[in-house]
Amino acid sequence: MNGFDYDLVIIGGGLVGSSLALALRNAPLRIAIVDAQSEAQRRASPAGARALALAEGSVQILQRLGVWAAIEPDATPIRHIHVSDRGHFGKTRLDAEREGVKALGHVATARAIEEAVIGALHDAPADLLEQARLIGLKAGDDRICVTLRQGDDTLNLTTRLVVGADGGDSSVRKLLDIGSTARDYGQTAIVLEVATERDHRNTAYERFTASGPLAMLPIDxxxxxxxxxxxxxxxxxxxxxxxxxxxxxxxETFGHWVGRLSIATPRQAFPLKLIRADRMTDRRVVLIGNAVHQLHPVAGQGFNLGLRDAAQLAEGLIGRTEFGEDIGSAGFLEAYAASRSRDLQNVVFFTDSLVRLFSNRFAPLALARNLGLVALDCWPAAKQRLASHAMGLARRIPRMPS
Ligand SMILES: Cc1cc2nc3c(=O)[nH]c(=O)nc-3n(C[C@H](O)[C@H](O)[C@H](O)COP(=O)(O)OP(=O)(O)OC[C@H]3O[C@@H](n4cnc5c(N)ncnc54)[C@H](O)[C@@H]3O)c2cc1C
Structure with a gap:
């Protein structure tokens, strides 16, 4: 085979694709990571400044990937979660100590996570093809051909498996005609940092308002x-x-839970959509991360879910490699998709219901959700379930090599 033959080609070196490559760094696999952007372009992107709420389950995966030590100094532990409905009486609080854990989650910027993961990848044997765009895919019996455009050049690679980790607008999904369901919430997220008059005491606030949810995540x-x-x-x-x-x-929208606010960074806007691929696999192809599920950020679950995709897929691939089995076989890909479908369905349902329930101005529904918040606050078992959902600990963490 020529120099352009790989075992695995990952299209998309964002947070999820890079995490998968890192999880496979010690596996005897020839891996190429293809990204449309260069590292410098990614670093310069203002989107890197968005803060991500990491479930404790994700922290455990990042620990096993060996990058948590680099992220932790800039991450803020969440010790309390405060959920309220503006203009209504209901509220609920979750507390790490009461749940018997040190933190309910952590907050870190996308850039801090990306720097740690991509930095660690520099020592991994994978080939990184930057500023290269996927333009064609053609599956054969034991290989799939991948065509890329890099500047004026066209590159052809062959591989046993393609992983589409190329985000919500996935070219892999489109080239293969994998249908998707999109729900346009008609909403935009405005993201910025604020300085607070009072110490937030490591509290993450989620405030539902008539116009949409407002999250305030502690970062310092x-x-x-x-x-x-x-x-x-x-x-x-x-x-x-x-x-x-x-x-x-x-x-006025948030209230005075942490005293007076002052603006610390410019405002950025992200239009919000739920995109869900109709299926996760095709011949010698599997989709992970936002390419399968782009979520509303209300519950802070998109990257957490994508990281679990990467961890679960890595676990399966390592198992196949140990026994010298084909990593792109239909049976393996179907088993992987089946193993992810419950987690995916639960998170999509949870996130979508939250957006719809709390965006509704219909008075009886507003009363019902407020009674729900009060009931949650008084009912320890339900609160514990909500806490474990928020912490991402309600699911099995895939076993990955450390
Ligand atoms: C405002 C906001 C707040 C959020 N908050 C949270 C949160 O608190 N917690 C949480 O878990 N998640 C959160 N998310 C979601 C999280 O950011 C995403 O789920 C996550 O970044 C998805 O990563 P990904 O690698 O799948 O996709 P992406 O980050 O989109 O990466 C895709 C990569 O593929 C590359 N690419 C695209 N097309 C091609 C092509 N044709 N050829 C080659 N390369 C290509 C791109 O250059 C990019 O590097 C938030 C999102 C937003 C917008």
């Missing part, structure tokens, strides 16, 4: 990352407000 002792979800129209209006007016609107 007196600093929080805001993810403020609004209708496209309201987001456009709010985003273009002069700073003082924007701040006043934000403060």
């Amino acid at each position: 002792r007196k600093r929080c990352s805001v993810v403020w979800t609004l209708s496209h129209h309201d987001a456009e209006d709010v985003r273009s407000l002069p700073e003082a007016q924007f701040l006043a609107t934000l403060q």
Whole structure:
């Protein structure tokens, strides 16, 4: 075989694709990672500044990948979660100590995680093909041909398995005609950092408002990352407000749980959609991460779910390699898809229901959800279930080599 033959080609070196490559660094597999961007372009992207809430299950996976030690100094533990419905009486609080854990999760920027994972990949034997775009896929019996465009050049690779980790707008999904269901929530998330007058005491706030949810994640002792979800129209209006007016609107919507707020970073906007692929696999191809499920950030689950995809797939691939079995066989890919479907369905259902329930202004529903929040606050067993959902510990963590 020529130099362009691989065992595994990962299309998309974002957070999920890179985590998969890292999980496989000691496996005897020839791996190529293909990304449309260069490392410098990724570093310069303002999207890297978004804060991600990491479930404890994800922290355990990152520990096994050997990168948590590099992320932890810049990560903030979540010790309390406070959920409230603006203008209504219901609220609930989750507390790490009461749940018998040190933290309910951690908050870290996408950039901090990316730097740690991609930094660790530099020592791995995988080939990195940057500024290369996938333009064609053709599956044969024991190999699949991958065509890439890199500048003016066309590259042809062959491999036993292609992993599509190329995000919500996945070219792998489109080239293979894998259908998808998209729900446009008609909402945009405005993301920025604020300084807080009072210490947030490691509390993550989720405040549901008539116009959409507002999350305030602790990122430093007196600093929080805001993810403020609004209708496209309201987001456009709010985003273009002069700073003082924007701040006043934000403060009024969030309340004074951490005292006066002041703006620390520019506002960024992310249009929100639920995209769900109709299936995860095709001949010698499997989709993971946002390529299968792009979620609303309300429950902070997108990367957590994608990381579990990567960990589970790595576990399966390592097992196949140990026994010299074909890593792209239909049987293996179907078994992988079946093993992920329950987690995926649960998280999509949980996230989508949360958005719809709390975006609804219908008065009886507002009353019902407030009674629900009060009931949750008084009912330890239900609260424990919500906590384990939020912590991502309700599922088995895939066994990966450390
Ligand atoms: C505002 C906001 C807040 C969020 N908060 C949270 C949170 O708190 N917790 C959480 O778990 N998740 C959160 N998420 C979701 C999380 O950011 C995503 O789920 C995660 O980044 C998806 O990673 P990915 O690697 O699957 O896709 P991406 O990050 O989209 O990476 C895809 C990669 O593929 C490359 N690519 C694309 N097309 C091609 C092509 N044709 N050829 C080659 N390469 C290609 C791209 O350059 C990119 O590097 C949030 C998202 C947003 C927008």
